[in-house]
Structures are given as C-alpha cells and as structure tokens.
Amino acid sequence: MNYSFRSVYYKEGNRIFIKIPFNVWETCKKRGNIPVKVVIEDIPFECKLIPKGNGDYVIPVNKDVINKLDSRSEYSVHFTLLNQLTRINNSSPYNKDNPIRIIDSISYKKQPDIGFCGQTCLAMLAGISVDEVIKLMKSKKWQASISKVIESLDYFGFSHEEPVYTYGQMVEFPKCCIINVRGYEKSHLIVYFDGIFYDPTSDVTNDYKYENIISYITIN
Structure with missing residues (x-):
C-alpha cells in the first residue's frame, strides 16, 4: 500500500528528517524500525522509518537526496512498506x-x-x-x-x-x-x-x- 502526504524536512544536529503526519502504528499496523521505499517528489530511496514513540515516526533523509530537491516550502512524499531493504547484490x-x-x-x-x-x-x-x-x-x-x-x-x-x-x-x-x-x-x-x-x-x-x-x- 502507498502512503502519501506533503511535508517539509527539518534538521536535528547533522541529520535530516521528515515527520510522518499520522500514527504509523494505527495506519500501517507496524512497529519498530520499519523498512520502506520512499519517493520525495520524483527521487526514490530506501530506508527504515525511525520511531519517536506512541506511533510517531520520522523518515531519515540523506544529504544526497536533499541536494537533488529544488527549493520549495513543502514536498510530495510517498512511501511503501518493504519486507526488508534491498540487498547490495x-x-x-x-x-x-x-x-x-x-x-x-x-x-x-x-x-x-x-x-x-x-x-x-x-x-x-x-x-x-x-x-x-x-x-x-x-x-x-x-x-x-x-x-x-x-x-x-x-x-x-x-x-x-x-x-x-x-x-x-x-x-x-x-x-x-x-x-x-x-x-x-x-x-x-x-x-x-x-x-x-x-x-x-x-x-x-x-x-x-x-x-x-x-x-x-x-x-x-
């Protein structure tokens, strides 16, 4: 299933995140560090959603992805659940x-x-x-x-x-x-x-x- 929303990114120390604006536990029926495929605008990548407690989650975004985004107030974000992250091979x-x-x-x-x-x-x-x-x-x-x-x-x-x-x-x-x-x-x-x-x-x-x-x- 595809989960979609619009959001901005924020910095926490040297790391960059996007907050998911809904309760992931209730909506996705998943807990823990959840492997996903994310698309921000047209830029895809894989990562694990990071739990912040009580169903609140953030998407970690590396600088390579951020550098590819143009400057705007908010971005279109989609993610789908994976069983596991794609292996190197x-x-x-x-x-x-x-x-x-x-x-x-x-x-x-x-x-x-x-x-x-x-x-x-x-x-x-x-x-x-x-x-x-x-x-x-x-x-x-x-x-x-x-x-x-x-x-x-x-x-x-x-x-x-x-x-x-x-x-x-x-x-x-x-x-x-x-x-x-x-x-x-x-x-x-x-x-x-x-x-x-x-x-x-x-x-x-x-x-x-x-x-x-x-x-x-x-x-x-």
Whole structure:
C-alpha cells in the first residue's frame, strides 16, 4: 500500500528528517524500525522509518537526496512498506559462474582513512578502487559490517563459506579468505591470500598474531 502526504524536512544536529503526519502504528499496523521505499517528489530511496514513540515516526533523509530537491516550502512524499531493504547484490551483473574476476593474485591497497578496512579488503579482492566499493556499499566509516561484506561478496560473484570462528587458536587458513581480528576499539578486517596477510592499516606480512583473530570467511 502507498502512503502519501506533503511535508517539509527539518534538521536535528547533522541529520535530516521528515515527520510522518499520522500514527504509523494505527495506519500501517507496524512497529519498530520499519523498512520502506520512499519517493520525495520524483527521487526514490530506501530506508527504515525511525520511531519517536506512541506511533510517531520520522523518515531519515540523506544529504544526497536533499541536494537533488529544488527549493520549495513543502514536498510530495510517498512511501511503501518493504519486507526488508534491498540487498547490495540485488542488481548485480555478476554471479558465481561469472565473478568480477578470478582471484589469482592480490594487489595491496591501504585504506584511505580509519574505519574503511572492510571496503578496502573488498577492493583488493575485486580488483577495483576503494571509492567504487564505498559507493556500492553506500557505507561510511565503520559501516562495513560482516553482513554487508558478505552481501558485497555475493554482488561480486565470489563463492564463499560461512564465517569460521577460531577462538584465538592457530589454524591453517584456506588459500584466500577475509579475516576478522580484534582491534583496539573495534574489530578489523584483513585479507589473507596464499600465505600472505594484507592489512589495510599497515602493510603486507607473512605473520600475524593468531590470538587476535576472531574468525575468517573462505573465498573459494
């Protein structure tokens, strides 16, 4: 069902929102963070409605969308409910029979800034720029979660296994994998290929402290 109204956007700190002018609990029969497809004027995007209590909800709007809108007092807004947000690999031109490339070597890349280790690992595996991966994942610093990394592997057509947890034990890694290690504040991702560790924050090494390793994802 399509829900429509006219509204303005407002700022709260560095974020931008549109308030939904009706009780979402009563009208949509949904609660929690609700996945939706939104169209403001003719600009579509997906997001999750944010609850403010008692059925009041707001639509988070990123600056890319705001920058595309012309200046006016109010805008036409429509949204439809989704079962879940579209996955990264929804419109991929690749598949497991036709991956973005055959991984027969790795060219080392250093992350452009802290918080981009996941995107940089994927760039090394796919053989593309970190900026391209960031754009694909629509992810900023610290936003390359394991689930988003797995979705991106699927997008690139890489066959992979479920994460294997090592509990700090010494293991024999497969020829190619992404390794999740403990960092100072957050976990950190690195690439392993053919006996070499490719760490986006530092450099290439043939040794790593196994007690810091949490898990790994085999890339077949």
